[in-house]
Amino acid sequence: MKKxxxxxxxxxxxxxxxxxxxxxxAPASCKVYMNDKVINDVTIADALAWTELSPLTVQxxxxxxxxxxxxxxxxLTLKPFMNKDFGIGEGGFPILAREAIKNGNVGDTVxxxxxxxxxxxxxxxxxxxxxxxxx
Numbered sequence: 001m002k003k004x005x006x007x008x009x010x011x012x013x014x015x016x017x018x019x020x021x022x023x024x025x026a027p028a029s030c031k032v033y034m035n036d037k038v039i040n041d042v043t044i045a046d047a048l049a050w051t052e053l054s055p056l057t058v059q060x061x062x063x064x065x066x067x068x069x070x071x072x073x074x075x076l077t078l079k080p081f082m083n084k085d086f087g088i089g090e091g092g093f094p095i096l097a098r099e100a101i102k103n104g105n106v107g108d109t110v111x112x113x114x115x116x117x118x119x120x121x122x123x124x125x126x127x128x129x130x131x132x133x134x135x
Contacts, residue, residue: 027064027127028060029060030127031058033057034046034049034057043135044102044104044134047101047104047132048098048101052092052098054091055068055092060128069090069091069118070090070091070116071088071113071115072087072113072114073085073086073089073094074113075101076110076111077105077108101134107133107134111130
């Protein structure tokens with residue numbers, strides 16, 4: 001009887017470990033977070049204000065707010081079609097990337113790739129690609 005009880009306890013504890021691992025899965029999407037709220041429809045003015053924050057913040061689909069450490073910046077325009085790479089932002093947006101947003105148009109897209117943040121334990125982690133279509 002003790003062996004059966006021990007086996008049941010081991011199985012249950014293994015199942016709980018798997019559930020906890022599933023709950024801690026990485027976010028799949030993130031949005032601009034500014035002034036204590038998520039900005040869903042990002043205007044050019046919103047994007048400019050957000051790029052001036054240090055550090056930049058996003059809220060992801062896991063409900064957590066992340067402070068961005070580093071990220072690769074691309075700016076995509078549709079008319080004319082152009083994809084401009086602005087290199088790596090470390091803690092903030094480079095001036096030339098901000099100028100592109102300032103001179104941009106509705107429909108342009110700011111793309112942040114290779115996004116990293118530092119967690120509460122001091123470890124560097126990654127977030128998914130962040131795409132911001134200007135409204």
